[in-house]
Amino acid sequence: MLDHIFTLARLPAGAGKYFALRLDEVGGGPAASAAAAIARLGGVASLFARVGDDAAAAAIVAELAAQGVDVEGVRRSPNAHSPTAAVLVGEGGERLIATYADPRLPDDATWLPLERIAAAGCLLVDVRWPTGAAAALGAAFAHGLPSVLDADASPEPEAVRPLLARASHVVFSQTGLAAATGIADPERALVVARRLAPGWLAVTLGERGALSLEAEGIRHWPAFAVSAIDTVGAGDVFHGAFALGLAETMPLPRAMRFAAAAAALKCARPGGRSGIPDRAAVERLLREELQ
Numbered sequence: 001m002l003d004h005i006f007t008l009a010r011l012p013a014g015a016g017k018y019f020a021l022r023l024d025e026v027g028g029g030p031a032a033s034a035a036a037a038i039a040r041l042g043g044v045a046s047l048f049a050r051v052g053d054d055a056a057a058a059a060i061v062a063e064l065a066a067q068g069v070d071v072e073g074v075r076r077s078p079n080a081h082s083p084t085a086a087v088l089v090g091e092g093g094e095r096l097i098a099t100y101a102d103p104r105l106p107d108d109a110t111w112l113p114l115e116r117i118a119a120a121g122c123l124l125v126d127v128r129w130p131t132g133a134a135a136a137l138g139a140a141f142a143h144g145l146p147s148v149l150d151a152d153a154s155p156e157p158e159a160v161r162p163l164l165a166r167a168s169h170v171v172f173s174q175t176g177l178a179a180a181t182g183i184a185d186p187e188r189a190l191v192v193a194r195r196l197a198p199g200w201l202a203v204t205l206g207e208r209g210a211l212s213l214e215a216e217g218i219r220h221w222p223a224f225a226v227s228a229i230d231t232v233g234a235g236d237v238f239h240g241a242f243a244l245g246l247a248e249t250m251p252l253p254r255a256m257r258f259a260a261a262a263a264a265l266k267c268a269r270p271g272g273r274s275g276i277p278d279r280a281a282v283e284r285l286l287r288e289e290l291q
Helices: 030-040 055-066 114-119 130-142 157-164 174-181 186-193 234-247 252-267 279-290
Strands: 002-007 022-027 046-052 070-077 084-089 095-100 123-126 147-151 169-173 200-204 210-214 217-221
Touching: 002 055, 022 030, 022 055, 030 046, 030 055, 030 123, 030 147, 030 234, 046 055, 046 130, 055 070, 114 130, 123 130, 123 234, 130 147, 130 157, 147 157, 147 174, 147 234, 157 174, 169 174, 169 186, 169 234, 174 186, 174 200, 186 200, 186 210, 186 217, 200 252, 210 252, 217 252, 234 252, 252 279
Parallel strands: 002 084, 046 070, 123 147, 147 169, 169 200
Antiparallel strands: 002 022, 084 095, 200 210, 210 217
């Protein structure tokens, strides 16, 4: 996905013309930004995805490659637009996003190089291409690998439900959890989500941290306090860092704090995923927490 990020003094209250203070054109999308985060944090990331055969595709692929992501698994589709988003960022880093995914992008997933998953330490998928995600999750299960589903909101909520049962770790956004369960309260919704997803479950709540469903009940994971400038991609960074933690066999508490630190530092930097922190910055914040 290619993000066009317009920074405003405040988010619009209604229709009208608004003048941006800053424009950033950077790659976006949940799995792609998670892959970029993994690479930035010192991991090895390969992305399997669909793009169009347009100028946006060239920009998307070139940027990911420059960030160290293996893009051999990114397939271009003739006569289709690459996924694109218009993002408005206002005071305190809050954002409003309009995304477009071209329905002409082929749904077929038989071309995916699933044999490469066997060599991975962890698989991460998002809900933007359910057919591809289901195929990849099946391969991860067959090879006994941990898998993370970024269960964000989707225009096809029914297509997401089967994915919930296939991932070893499901990390919802708050809107994704509400859509999956029909329950707004995240604590109650996590409990209900257990009927849909037998794996480990969590939900991210922005500045309020995250919740996970443990054997002893709901556990709260606090967020790191930062002055938020731009929250675009923060959830994607969280998912990428969490998946990297699992690949590095971190204990779950360590993986959650690692992910929270990476996401917090991203929020303190402008420019969408161009603000992803490096490993040294994340480890420094984690050390400061212990002092």
